[in-house]
Amino acid sequence: MSRAEIRASLSLAGIYMLRMLGLFMILPVFSIYARTLEGSTPLLTGLAISAYGLTQAIIGIPFGIWSDRYGRKKLITIGLIIFALGSVVAALSESIYGVIAGRALQGSGAVAAVVMALAADLTREEHRTKAMALIGVSIGISFAISMVAGPVLDSLIGVPGMFWLIALLALAGIAVLYLLVPNPIVSRFHRDTQAQPARFRSVLANGDLLRLDFGIFALHAILTATFVVIPLVLRDTLQLETAKHWQIYLPVFVLSMFAMVPFVIIAEKNRKMKAVFITFIGLVAIADAGLMLSGDSLLTVAALLFVFFTGFNLLEATLPSMISKTAPADLKGTAMGIYSTSQFLGAFVGGISGGFIQGEFGIPAVFLFCALVALLWLLVALGMKPPRHLSSLLINLGELSTDQAHEFSRKLLLVPGVEEAVVLSEDGVAYLKTDKTLLDKEALQRVLQS
Template structure:
């Protein structure tokens, strides 16, 4: 990556992380705060926790499309201002309904897809994967940091203070956007990162992709519901006050990452993706059953939570890789858009239904709901076909019309290791999938002079 591209990647990752950090910091402390607000019930508390997911799911694809017309930076600015305003509304609200409104507004600042599109505008195709990886890693890092920092900040400034800080972080993101992030020379549609309306029917009609969409929906429904119950279990059952709950989350998260890494290696390097995938769902479901039965001991809880987060992290890393492998070569961005919307809708359902379940039977109700969700996911995923192990690549090509594109497609498909090829004349790009074991043997220089990984 050039210095220009490195600056683009890390500045956009910074904007992403500033926004996500604010969203995640309230997870471990929100239920205690919300229970003291006027109008608070288990359902409204759960709704407030998950409400941002609904507007995020509805608006992130439209935001991306609008940025093609009105520009990336203006749309990111609008989204961050809306997000900051929602944070202020939540901070100033004395009722649960005001907080719900604030969370809805936070989700309405759905700039994730626009940040990815800007990253694609600012980088060459051959380093696009690195750019997206840098941005993507900020999500996991922000989540881990937020679970530790959230309880500590809550002890000093309270949840309303965290909402105020979230607004400040969003405004800092605008500062990074205009002070650090380069200005793109041109806006282009990127099928590898953005949604294409003409491809929605194809993506939504693909049973394999829908299984994966249901997977990310279920994963984040379970996660969000869990944080309605877990803080209360730590406080009410084990006597750990809010300010010290980070002492549980930190070692659990570190141990879970240590367990996740070999699982990802086995899945990718040993081509055992489906067995690892199904196994992680089983561990996820069994951890909910274990939480239902054994949460009165700190040692038991730490062990179960470590397994839960190890399975969660494994799925969080595996699902995007599976989408990339399964999606049609030219529809990766569209498939990722639907997948991401499914994730945020899962957050909304997890919060709302999790709150309802907590109202019926306390933490046990939440763990039963999460176990049922994992069981349904298992039933859907077990019929999934084992994925092909392919790498996505793009070629810059110069074709005048569809006839030339068809001829080039046929030539590319005749190359050893090329399992899928689509040439899009208007993009000037050939979208390929190549057998990952033969990727180094595929010589594409003669077609482009710039074979690049997407």
């Protein structure tokens, strides 16, 4: 990658990270704070935690489409301002309804797809996967920081103060956008990062992609429902002060990150993706079932959270990779758009389900619900085909006629290791799926130079 591409990728990852911090930071503390709000009930608490998911799911794809017409930076700015306004509304609210409105407004600043599109504008095809990986890593980092920073900041400035801080982070994102992110020379549609609404039917007809979409829906429903009640378990059942919750989250999260690495290697290098994937869905189910029965032992709860986060982190990391391997070469952006929508809908459903079940049946029933969702996901995942161990490769070919594009596609499919090849004259790009262990790079180069 060039220095400009590295700068663009890191700065856009920073913007993404600042926004995700704002969504995640209240997760480990809000259920406790919500009890002080006028009109609060468990159901409304769950809705306040997850309201952003519904608005993000509705507006996310349209934001990306609008950015093609009105400009990337303009849409990102508008989105971050909306996000900041939502944070201010939540900060000033003394009722649960005001916080719900603020969180819904936060989700309306749905800039994720636009950030991805701008990253595609600013990177060459052969380096785009690296840029997207950096942005993906920023999401994991923001979640880890949020789990630790949330309880600490709550003890220092309270949840309203956190919402003010979140608003400032959104404004900092705008500063990063204009001070550090280069302006693209050309801004155009990218099939590998942006959704094509006209092709939704093709993606939704793919059973394996639907299984993966259900997977991310279930994973974020489980996560959000679990964190509707986990802060209450730590404080009320285990008598651990909110300010000290980070002492549980920090070691649990760090150890879980190290614990998952060998299994990621086994899944990728030894081509055991489906076996590892299904095993870790089972681990999430076991963790939530254990939390239902854990009683009042802090050590037991910490151990089960370690199991939960190990499963969650591995599944969160491997699901996008599986989408990329499964989606047709020229529909990756469309598949990822539907996948992201499913993720945010899962967070929304998890929040309201967790709150409702807690209010009606108690905290153990929430963990039972999460375990049952994981078991349902396990049954759904058993029917999927083992994902092909293929890598996406984009090659810029320049201007082509339709006949030249067809000829390139035919020649590329003859190269050993090239499993899929779609060359579109209007894009001037070859979208390939390759098996790296079999790819004949010299033969590929000869075709490209012909």
